[in-house]
Amino acid sequence: MFFKMLLGALSRQKRKHLMIAFTVGLGVSLATAMLGVMFDVGDKVNQELKSYGANLSVIPKGASILSDLYRFQDEGQTNGESGSAGTSRAGSPIGANDPSGSSASSSSSSSAGSNQAGAADVANNFIPESELYKIKMIFWAYNIVDFAPYLSIDGFVGETSVPLTGTWFNKHLSLPTGDEVDTGMTGLKSWWVLDGPPGDDSEPNEVLVGKEAAQKLNLTKGSQFTISLKPGGEGMTFTVKTIFESGGEDDGKIFASLAPVQELADRKGLVQRVEVSALTTPENELARRAAQNPGSLTRLEWDTWYCTAYISSIAYQIEEILPMVRVKAILRVAQSEGAILEKTQLMIILLTVLTLICSALAISNLVTANVMERSVEIGLMKALGATGLGISVLVLSEILIASFVGGLAGYLVGLALSQLIGLSVFGSHVAIKLVVIPIGVLMVLLVSLLGSLPALRALLRLKPTEVLHGR
Amino acid sequence: MVKKKITNRGFALKMIVWSLIRRRSRLLVALTGVTIGATVLLGLVTLCYDIPRQLSREFRSYGANMVFVKDGVTGRLEGETLDKVKEALPSERLVGLTPFRYEPVRNHMLPYTAVGTSFTDVRRTSPFWRVTGAWPGASGQVLIGTDVARATGYSEGSLLTLDGRNASQARYEKDFTVSGIVSSGGVEDGFIFMSLEDMENMTREPGLVDLAEASLTTGGASLPELVNLVKASVPGVEPRLVTRVTRSEETVLSKLTWLVYLVTLVVLTLTMICVTTTMMTVVLERRKEIGLKKALGAENSRVAREFLGEGVMLGVIGGLLGSFTGLIFARVVSYSVFGRGLSPEVHLIPITIAVSAIVTVLASLWPVRRAVDVEPALVLRGE
Numbered sequence: 049m050f051f052k053m054l055l056g057a058l059s060r061q062k063r064k065h066l067m068i069a070f071t072v073g074l075g076v077s078l079a080t081a082m083l084g085v086m087f088d089v090g091d092k093v094n095q096e097l098k099s100y101g102a103n104l105s106v107i108p109k110g111a112s113i114l115s116d117l118y119r120f121q122d123e124g125q126t127n128g129e130s131g132s133a134g135t136s137r138a139g140s141p142i143g144a145n146d147p148s149g150s151s152a153s154s155s156s157s158s159s160a161g162s163n164q165a166g167a168a169d170v171a172n173n174f175i176p177e178s179e180l181y182k183i184k185m186i187f188w189a190y191n192i193v194d195f196a197p198y199l200s201i202d203g204f205v206g207e208t209s210v211p212l213t214g215t216w217f218n219k220h221l222s223l224p225t226g227d228e229v230d231t232g233m234t235g236l237k238s239w240w241v242l243d244g245p246p247g248d249d250s251e252p253n254e255v256l257v258g259k260e261a262a263q264k265l266n267l268t269k270g271s272q273f274t275i276s277l278k279p280g281g282e283g284m285t286f287t288v289k290t291i292f293e294s295g296g297e298d299d300g301k302i303f304a305s306l307a308p309v310q311e312l313a314d315r316k317g318l319v320q321r322v323e324v325s326a327l328t329t330p331e332n333e334l335a336r337r338a339a340q341n342p343g344s345l346t347r348l349e350w351d352t353w354y355c356t357a358y359i360s361s362i363a364y365q366i367e368e369i370l371p372m373v374r375v376k377a378i379l380r381v382a383q384s385e386g387a388i389l390e391k392t393q394l395m396i397i398l399l400t401v402l403t404l405i406c407s408a409l410a411i412s413n414l415v416t417a418n419v420m421e422r423s424v425e426i427g428l429m430k431a432l433g434a435t436g437l438g439i440s441v442l443v444l445s446e447i448l449i450a451s452f453v454g455g456l457a458g459y460l461v462g463l464a465l466s467q468l469i470g471l472s473v474f475g476s477h478v479a480i481k482l483v484v485i486p487i488g489v490l491m492v493l494l495v496s497l498l499g500s501l502p503a504l505r506a507l508l509r510l511k512p513t514e515v516l517h518g519r
Numbered sequence: 520m521v522k523k524k525i526t527n528r529g530f531a532l533k534m535i536v537w538s539l540i541r542r543r544s545r546l547l548v549a550l551t552g553v554t555i556g557a558t559v560l561l562g563l564v565t566l567c568y569d570i571p572r573q574l575s576r577e578f579r580s581y582g583a584n585m586v587f588v589k590d591g592v593t594g595r596l597e598g599e600t601l602d603k604v605k606e607a608l609p610s611e612r613l614v615g616l617t618p619f620r621y622e623p624v625r626n627h628m629l630p631y632t633a634v635g636t637s638f639t640d641v642r643r644t645s646p647f648w649r650v651t652g653a654w655p656g657a658s659g660q661v662l663i664g665t666d667v668a669r670a671t672g673y674s675e676g677s678l679l680t681l682d683g684r685n686a687s688q689a690r691y692e693k694d695f696t697v698s699g700i701v702s703s704g705g706v707e708d709g710f711i712f713m714s715l716e717d718m719e720n721m722t723r724e725p726g727l728v729d730l731a732e733a734s735l736t737t738g739g740a741s742l743p744e745l746v747n748l749v750k751a752s753v754p755g756v757e758p759r760l761v762t763r764v765t766r767s768e769e770t771v772l773s774k775l776t777w778l779v780y781l782v783t784l785v786v787l788t789l790t791m792i793c794v795t796t797t798m799m800t801v802v803l804e805r806r807k808e809i810g811l812k813k814a815l816g817a818e819n820s821r822v823a824r825e826f827l828g829e830g831v832m833l834g835v836i837g838g839l840l841g842s843f844t845g846l847i848f849a850r851v852v853s854y855s856v857f858g859r860g861l862s863p864e865v866h867l868i869p870i871t872i873a874v875s876a877i878v879t880v881l882a883s884l885w886p887v888r889r890a891v892d893v894e895p896a897l898v899l900r901g902e
Contacts, residue, residue, distance in 0.1 A: 239766040295762025378704040383647040384580040421804035
């Protein structure tokens with residue numbers, strides 16, 4: 049009897065049920081789309097923020113401010129004190145805007161330039177290139193988006209001094225774990241404006257030249273030049289592949305593949321500094337404490353910290369695997385990243401929650417309207433001797449069945465909507481999280497019950513005669 | 520003739536008001552639906568206006584996006600030039616303008632770079648600096664970079680003496696107290712920071728600066744336009760964009776803004792459809808009433824007009840209520856995410872009310888038309 053009535057009601061009152069199914073479907077598709085975006089927006093925005101470049105700077109333990117100081121002294125002796133002030137000033141303006149740790153670069157350019165450092169100095173001021181693959185083997189290896197080493201020297205083209213930096217443009221690494229990794233500077237400097245193709249490690253004699261350096265040396269695309277360690281000395285010949293504009297101090301530099309620069313500087317297999325770009329979790333109180341002193345944490349806190357992708361724990365893990373380095377978080381990037389990520393996530397979460405509340409209210413509202421118009425039907429059933437419970441079960445089943453059919457359709461539409469948002473905003477798919485399904489089911493259940501129960505109770509309280517009489 | 524018209528209108532009004540009052544529960548349902556729609560509409564559209572602006576402020580945590588140096592190869596900027604630059608830039612968009620002056624100094628025979636700056640401004644343009652200890656408050660206090668602290672062993676409260684020679688080769692020497700240690704992971708780690716006044720006192724040289732950094736929010740004239748503006752109105756200064764910051768901000772911010780727009784569009788469309796279906800349900804159940812009216816001799820147009828009137832009233836009341844709750848909605852989001860309130864866009868309120876009324880009327884038109892088209896006898900019999 050119950051099923052007969054249920055089926056009858058469902059097939060006969062198609063329009064009413066269609067309306068419920070449609071509205072619930074809308075609500076669920078909204079919920080699915082918003083939740084899908086909400087769960088994935090952090091990863092997506094994090095990925096986007098990588099365009100600000102590296103957030104970790106890896107320097108040799110021994111490279112301290114002291115080597116910087118020697119440079120000042122050298123220059124002070126050769127050029128006189130005011131001269132050194134002049135160079136430091138000229139470098140500083142744009143240096144202040146470059147968070148890549150140019151103190152390290154200038155420090156080592158002096159020691160590489162002097163070219164008479166002892167073995168201890170080499171160990172202190174350089175990182176072996178052969179160890180760098182280990183950066184991709186830390187606990188949070190998959191969060192390392194890109195990294196590139198640098199070796200800078202002060203070269204001379206004719207009589208003009210120009211900084212020459214060796215790096216990986218697009219290095220292919222085969223890790224002992226069997227993973228294949230492509231990394232390099234091209235991904236780290238996404239804001240550079242190139243007037244030609246990006247650098248390529250397979251053509252070691254082609255270089256990228258900064259706009260200011262090109263002006264100074266009178267170089268254009270395709271021209272060749274010879275660079276040496278001493279003015280007029282023997283050197284290497286490079287071809288200008290591309291001229292770039294970085295809007296920073298890099299504009300005054302020449303970038304070449306690592307190998308020829310190592311050869312020129314007589315620093316085979318060594319680099320001075322590595323920039324790492326990592327996906328991180330916004331810092332919290334725990335991460336700040338850990339960054340100051342990891343020893344101050346309790347065992348449990350330490351585990352939590354170590355197993356979360358905080359910038360400080362990634363820095364710590366790199367120091368662990370490469371004992372000869374010091375890793376500094378580039379706060380300009382790291383801190384802003386955290387702040388923006390947090391705000392965006394909070395914004396989307398709030399929007400999602402508020403929208404969900406609104407759509408839940410709207411659906412409940414519709415269900416209430418739907419139940420209310422059944423007053424005559426309910427009165428008739430009561431008059432024919434149906435119990436309140438029986439009527440409630442019947443009406444609720446009708447509504448729930450309609451809701452679930454609508455909800456299923458809504459889920460599919462919602463998935464499509466979230467993909468549409470993901471593709472059109474970020475150009476990539478939004479990850480499908482299964483946790484959305486139970487949330488959706490719960491929402492449908494709650495919303496249908498909340499919408500129908502109060503109205504049902506009110507209707508059941510009415511006297512059948514009154515209702516049927518038309519009041 | 521005139522009299523008849525008035526009574527007609529009076530009668531119609533009476534019918535509308537009565538139908539609204541008699542069906543309190545149904546009215547409540549319809550009104551709730553419209554109010555929710557209006558809330559989402561006004562709330563989201565207000566946020567759409569506001570979020571890109573607020574986010575742009577957040578992006579200023581990446582530091583300066585414009586740098587001013589002396590035009591030509593070398594040389595220093597004068598304080599007055601900076602004042603003029605400040606005047607030329609739109610004040611409501613300028614987060615901060617920080618001067619920097621670099622001087623080579625020595626401490627115990629070892630050379631360092633001392634930087635003179637304004638600590639109030641640098642906190643605005645470089646909010647990512649992490650200071651342990653205190654920011655310098657009084658004259659004679661300095662901040663030292665963490666690499667300097669590491670190399671020298673100085674900590675908070677240490678005394679240090681800096682000496683050097685100024686441009687006219689006169690020797691100077693001055694004592695300072697370390698008020699705090701600054702770390703940024705960048706070049707700042709290797710500098711000693713003091714106020715510009717302290718630096719002038721120390722070197723006995725007047726107020727010249729090497730460069731100034733400005734942090735500007737987006738909105739209005741684009742940054743390259745501002746560069747040209749400053750170039751044209753202030754002689755002797757060369758403004759440069761920090762491409763790293765501006766270009767990345769452009770990409771990320773435009774994507775986030777687009778995300779907000781798209782989410783708003785989706786939510787709004789779905790909510791409006793939701794309101795429509797609710798209104799349809801409410802009107803559909805009044806088919807009998809329509810049939811009865813028609814049987815009593817009401818014309819189709821008259822019935823339709825009545826429902827339109829009801830729809831407009833519902834839309835206006837719901838829109839008003841929704842505008843109020845929508846503003847709260849937007850305020851809650853803005854306060855809890857960005858910690859700042861927002862200026863209500865007053866002109867959006869009439870738009871919200873109009874849209875609500877239109878949606879309500881459109882939503883009731885379709886079922887009314889269907890009811891009107893049907894023979895009264897059929898409707899009244901319950902078919």
